[in-house]
Amino acid sequence: MACESALPAIMDEQALLGLNPNADACYRQRALAYFEQLKESRDGWEVCAQALAKGIYGDDHVKFFCFQVLEHQIKFRHGSLTGAQQQLIRETLMKWLQLQLMGGQPEKPFIKNKAAQVLALTFVREYLTIWPKFFFDLLSLVGLNPHGLDIYLRTLMAVDAEVVDRDILHSPEETRRNTLIKDHMRESCIPALVESWYQILQTYQRSHSELTCQCLEVVGAYVSWIDLNLIANDRFVNLLLSHMSVEELREEACDCLFEIINKGMDPVDKTKLVESLSQVLQSAGFFNVEQEEDVDFLAKFSRLVNGMGQALVLSWTKLTKSGDVKVATETLQALEAKVPLLLQLLVHEDDDISANIVGFCYDYLHVLKQLPLLTDQQKNNAEAIMLAVMKKLTYDDEYNFENEGEDEAMFVEYRKQLKMLLDRLAQVSPELVLESVRRVFTSTMQGWQTARFMEVEVAIRLFYMLGEALPASHGAHFTGDGSKASALQDMMRTLISSGVSEYRHTSVTLEFFETVVRYDKFFIVEPQHIPSILMAFLDHRGLRHSSPKVRSRVAYLFSRFIKTLHKHMNSYIEDILSRIQDLLELAPPENGFQALLSSDDQLFMFETAGVLIVNGESPADRKQALMRSLLTPLLEAFRLLLNKLTQEGDEDRQTALADCLSHAVGFASRTSKAFSNKQTVKLCGCSEVYLDCLQTFLPALSCPVQRGALRSAVRSFLHRMIICLEEEVLPFIPAASEHMLKDCEPKDLQEFIPLISQITAKFKSQVSPFLQQIFMPLVLAIFEVLSQPAEDNDQTAALEKQMLRRSYFSFIQTIASSGMNEVMANQGAENIERVLFTIIQGAVDFPDPIAQKTCFIILSRLVELWGGKDGLVGFPDFIYKHIVPACFLAPLKTTFDLSDAQTVLALSECTLTLKMIHLRRGLEFIQFLQQEYLPSLHVSPEITQELCQVLQQPDTKVVKNYMKAFFQQAKL
Template sequence: MAPDRIDQNVYEDQLKDIIQDLYELMVQTTSYGNVGQGVSSKDVLQNTVAHLHASLTQLHASASSPFAAPIRVPPELIQYVDAGRNPDIYTREFVELARRGNQLMKGKKQAFGSFRDILAREMASALPEVKGDVENVVRETGGEVENAIQIAWDPTSSQALKGQAFEFLNQLREDVSGWQICLTLFTRTPQTSEVVRLVSIEIVNNAVAHQHLDEASLTFLKDSLLEYSRRVYGGSGGQQQADSASLQNKLTQTLTSVFAFSYQRGWESFFSDFLSMTCLPNSTSCDNLAGTALYLRILGSVHDEIADVFLSRTGEDQKRNNDLKDLLRERDVPKIATSWQEILTYWQGKNDTLVEMCLKVIGRWVNWIDISLVVNQNFLTILLQLIGRVAPNNGEDKVRDAAIGCLTETVGKKMKAGDKMDMIEFLNLGDIVSQLVASPALANRFGSDYDVDFAEAVAKLVNGAVFDIVKALEESADGSPTRVKADQQLLIFLPHLLRFFSDEYDEPCSTVIPSLTDLLTLFRRAQPLPAQYSSMLSPILNAIITKMRYDDTASWDDQVTETDGAEFMELRKRLEVLQKIVAAVDQTLYIDVLSNVVGNTFQSIEQRGSGVNWRDIDLALHEMYLFGELAVPNSGLYAKSQPSSVASERLIAMMQKMIESGIASYNHPAIQLQYMEICVRYCSFFENQSAFIPQVLEHFVALVHHNHVRVRTRSWYLFGRFVKHLRAILGNVAETVITSISDLLVIKAEVPKPDDEDDMSSDESDHSAGAVFTSQLYLFEAVGTIASTSTTPVDKKVLYARMVLEPLFANMEQALPAARNGNAQANLQIHHIIMALGTLAHGFSDWTPGISSAGSKAPADEISQEFNRAAEAILVALESLKSPPEIRTAARSAFTRLVGTVGARLLPQLPRWISGLLSTESSKDEMAMFLRVLDQVVFGFKTEIIGVLDSLLSPLLMRIFNSLGEAVSGTDDEIQLGELRREYLTFLQVILNNDLASVLVSETNQGLFDVLLISVETLAKNVNNGTGHLAASRMSFSILAKMAQLWGGPDVATPSHYPETATPAPTPAFPGFDQFLINRFNPVCWEVLRNPDFRPYQDAQAKSVLTEIAGLQQIIYSKTGMLFIEHLQQSFFPSMGFDGSDIIRSMTTSNDRKVFANFLVAYLKQRA
């Protein structure tokens, strides 16, 4: 064997040694005689000279060797050195010179390109006969296209130039011959810039996909791309450098598009052509790296084009793809499958990237090719070697993960249940999984070297296998060979399933949840459950419960990231579903297991106290919370003072044990919060176990002072819920509670900072000042609830009300002067106090006027009088501070709550409330909301309010009319206007429906009645597609019908199959109202019916409007009889140009207005 050539690095090292010897020689000569004692300068110098001689001799031998590599030193460099100049400077100057040369060459190229384009334009203009030839030359040299692409992607180009460039490229994309220029740009040598080539091949691909190229064009394109691919990827000695990843992706996409149109006829050798590029010249192995990578990319792209089930395709494309797959299976799939084995065999251990690519391709193709091409001994041997290989330092191994993914896809291939069980058995899949679980990457589940990604990959394999096993059990008959094999495999895979389900990390656990859900669903359907399955339930349930526990590394506080907390809560929800299925399969097992988990935890607390891990207590409380879904059915926890079920009995025992264990004093926020949540969830327990109420109430009073903001604010809400549910049995504990929490009833408003307004935190994690105050309001409601129990004397109720009200009044009085001067903090303080007053009132009484309820009645007169002071205080603040919208909002909220507490005493104040709440600054939204509240007052006090309503109606209507008449700007304004219309019409309906219609035509309001009627008629006629118009129109016609019914007098005609030909004269409530109905209400109906935008045969909302119109028409007929018919026949219908006899016949003979409405629908559809 010939010796290797001497590498130039050897020369470099020897020269460095000589330079070092020369340097030492210089130093020693300079310091001759100054060396230390006992050392001769002569000896040192002689040694250095001897070492220099040896180095020179060695360099001479290397340079004289026949195997020395030729060294070419530029003469300029030698001159630099001879002149004593630094060779590094020469290098820098050379680089600068080369850069200048490149810039000069680029400038010349661009100049010649510009000259070519200018010359072409001038020649085409001056010599029209050669214009076509000139354009061909420009296109073939890529001039305009290349320049346009460079301009479009040059960040220094002006926007005007960019716009022209993009417009040119878009025109090129649409040009049927534009792709040919771009193909030349992409394949030419020397290559142009990458962006030019990328845009060019994208335009070519667009032409293939969308321009339906003819056969000749496809052949030309195929030949060009194939020649280019062989030149760049074929492995020849002079090949170009392979394209970048983005260019390769676009190239394979274009080749795939050509394949889709040419494989059936024209490019039958598609796969053979690219498979041949995997081998270097004169080789039979797949040893060409670039060609093999391109081949695998093409295989992946072909799968995506014709076999990806996640892409939506047209029926025509799907048929084409199915035909291509059938043809591919017949022609090339066996050859392709063989190439996979060859690629894996050759590149295993040489290039992991290619091996990974190949495995992923196999995993995608295996779903639609013959499984025997993959499931065979040769392929499985290679695959198992890759699966079993150990990564360095037990780190991430993408090849191993890809091999497992490939095996997972293979196992998941759709086939008959019996064949699938045979394949799983043939693969010996259970043993493979066992070996993977025992591998170093997964053996130490709690170590730092545990590979979570690998665990997730194996979990996917297990999930797919169990899914197929369950499917086989569902589809096979008892005793059949398939059922027997499936049962055997289930016994093998259940431990693996539970192993990954119980994994410390959530990713492997979440991966196997779908198959575990399928298994439990199978158990639920197989009732009664066979014995071999019953034994599986207990370990499954235990695994579910264990997985619901917080990890030992997790903490429950604000330091836990929101993502971690949200993911764990989401996992708990999924586990809860599994737990419910287990309960449905075996309720007794579920009850026993959960009872043991909860009971043992409470017993540990009694024995060890704070020594019990908070995570164990949290788990027990969480399971206890979930247990209620079984233990508290629709019949409740108790039935006739006895537990309603076995589960209820166990839950009652758990509740007793929980309270007695002293768990409320366990010093952890999660446990204290869970304790309160459970007490509220199972409030019905205390109805029969009232002896525990004082103890639990004491716990609540302590926890509302908790130092953790999340526990503290949540406890205020839970405390309110607890006392509200148990109001009837709380007893007289108000004074103690109010005294204990009086420090929490102090209001201290904090003006939010600008940053707080952008905070998008959830309600649970929002601890801003505004969110804390919202929670504080629950305390005021709770105080009102406790202070107003049935066992509390009235005088005590008044006393407790004053204990809370007086500090609020004083606080308001103190803040009012500063608020009048525009102080933001004082304004917010007033807002908070008003809200607190309203909430306290609501706690004292949840009675709703006008609605009779056995459990709710009007408060005592003394209580109403006390809260009337609160209403007066709010009015004073409102009259002083009309401008701030937040004050009006708070006052409106308080007014709603005060209605049930103050009662009819509120009515004399109503004009002041309206004046304050509906100021000139009030928005349409505010007005709509107040009208909603006013509806409640009118309905609740309909017998007392008529006098007050009569006096305030006109001012109120004027404000409404002004708002309705304002111009609309923007979508939000349109929505608010639509809401105001709806509430205005609802208010009128409430008046008409509660025997208060007389106020509309009273002496006080008579002057506005015509304006009111015009507003209703206008809204009735507006049926365009704007926001809420059709709904307002329907309500308006309903109001007109109600007015006609109320004031039209007694009926003089009745629609029937045989209508009267003569009817009595109308006797309306007001003289002339019969003519009013005919001349005002009837034309409104027909203005809508003749509107071309009104299409009740297409729009359900429009049809509901038509139903109201039909009803109004029949009411007019009922009230006016033949007077109306004669008007229609003699005047109205002729003036509109049609007879109308069919309409009159349907109106007078239809007993139901829907029949008449359907007739009108058909009539309008026919006319349309």
């Protein structure tokens, strides 16, 4: 077997030293190189096989290393091994297994798992061809030796991972192979494997619980695809049930039974299976949940009952659909019989146990929803579930509100599941849900002063949840009709008048404000409650609460409340503004004072102030005065801080000042969100105030430090002002643009272009002179950035350039589609040509279908504008020299992937460009294709004729389909 790449028959001891996790880097490097050498050599791996077969090394890391080398051979080189080498691998594995049977020191789990993995890989490669007796050989070797059985069971799980596990993605070829393996196993060895499992479970249930648990896991994994009768029979099930009484085995036994129940089956057979299992479990006393103290086992048992319940629901659904009324009725009775057990588990104090049964509970309620009439028992069941949900929604004493960790996150998730149950209950019986919540809410609100926080919180929470559970409650319950004052209206009155907003626990406070805002329509009907609620928002209960978390949430909720009720705020506007004045102050970075609200929270406060001012009933001059007094302190602070920033040398202080300046711009911008089509800036007399803001903010664009942050803030403000101030913003645009184009980064440019595009699209011909002036400086700035060299592997720089290129093409598209062709036409022939070549380049050279699509849209539009008889001088020549070739060269590129949706859209625009050329140039274009261009591409005369005929078709869909097929064929 010797060859040029042969390695010595003994292992490199020096290299093996590097396998120790504590080894020096140079040793580790040598071990890595040795591993690669052994993997790649044609027979070097044989020294590893020999080491394993003879048990030469005691070191775990060396043994693991040897298995890894073997694994590589089987995984990647099995097909190229000789028959003798394949035989050597089989013998090595069996000899190593034989060593395990001798009962010395057992191997570490990580070695056994790796060995099982290698055995499974060998099985997958050889079972269907040269090793059909794989499992029989394994079983006859290990017998009932516990060390051997351990490896055997691990191998079965590794085979499951390779062949069955649905979470692992397989290629179509692997899927076919796996199906063949399973078919062959069912025919030849599954009965023998099942018998071996039975023997293991029976022999070792008392002496080797770990082995028994492993075996139960194997049964659970294999039951999904083998004949169920091999497992679901008296002797096997009785054995599993006996394991349910053994403390070390019961959890695995539960999981195994769950997998058996989960197997896809005919509904009648499934019901029989569930019922027989249920009877045995019940007579063995497992339904007496209260007497069971082991919560880990009960969590597993709850999952098993959940599986049984959901299986019965599925059977009932199928039987009902098929019209088998008698059997469906029997299945429903079986289902109902499980409800007392469901309720015991649902209400259990341990949330894991309760959470595991929610699925069955949800499905059971779905069954009740479908029944035409509920029996008294079913109504009682629904009521019991309602009580359980209300009880389980309650926080416990351990919940940490200040520092929420994993346990708290799990409870939040569990609460979401309970909410689903409440919503489903409301579909079954809205009256029951409303009445239950009302009862709990009313009694709790009567005695909230002495109640524990979790009782008060859950009472308000339930009231809050009614909003979604009974959708009509949002508006229809607050109709204002005194004779029909609804339950929800009563409850809102109780919530507000009870004084519960004074309760000193953050969870109650937050729930109170969330509920007030959820039912804010109530105040339209009963506006007399508005003053007391406003006070709650504005004082120590809300925006001045001791908890930052409460203040932050209330700032957001208050803005929502004001938005809904702004029409009812007229008499409170100035009072509210004066009370929140200190919350609207810009917190300068140097004062060290901890502001009550973060800058994000302040955004909501400024928006709220804006909404109050704009929507008030005051005359325009009063609105202007209020808006000016709101924004003037911001502008004064801005001027001071900008002056400081230009003189500040310390980089950290610069960053802090720039942040503060950006916040000031953001706050001013946020107030403008209050304006609408009805209440414009002009109508409210506020134009002058915002022009002052522009005047104050624009100098920040020329600040020599912190350019990125300041430009970004001012640019966002300009976007808002283009919408709000309309033409009045135009005088500011040229100077602002000039500043923003100085010393540009790719990101700056990319963000500046949408601003110019917005101006172009909105003001069109009004800004034409300005655009003609800025067009080439902007284009040249873009060219300069795009031409800067970047590292080959700098992904960020490449992506930034791609995004800038897209923005540039979008800008050209905006100009072309706004009917402002004079902007480009007046740039001089040389400049026009430069720009046109970039568009041709974008259409053909860059493999970016989004940009290519835009480029073809531009080309099509330019052909429409300039391609006729009275078009731009020299443009028809450009069409034939560059645009037509672009329409063919782009789709012929290997990077132009016609299986990609974006690329197909690009091709669609490319086709429309050709159609537009035909529309503008007529027969001349067709003759050019026939006589010059297509022959130059070696297109046959027949295809040329066909393509030219199709291009003259009026139906663009036909043309698009043809062109797609044409290029697909051309690329073969």
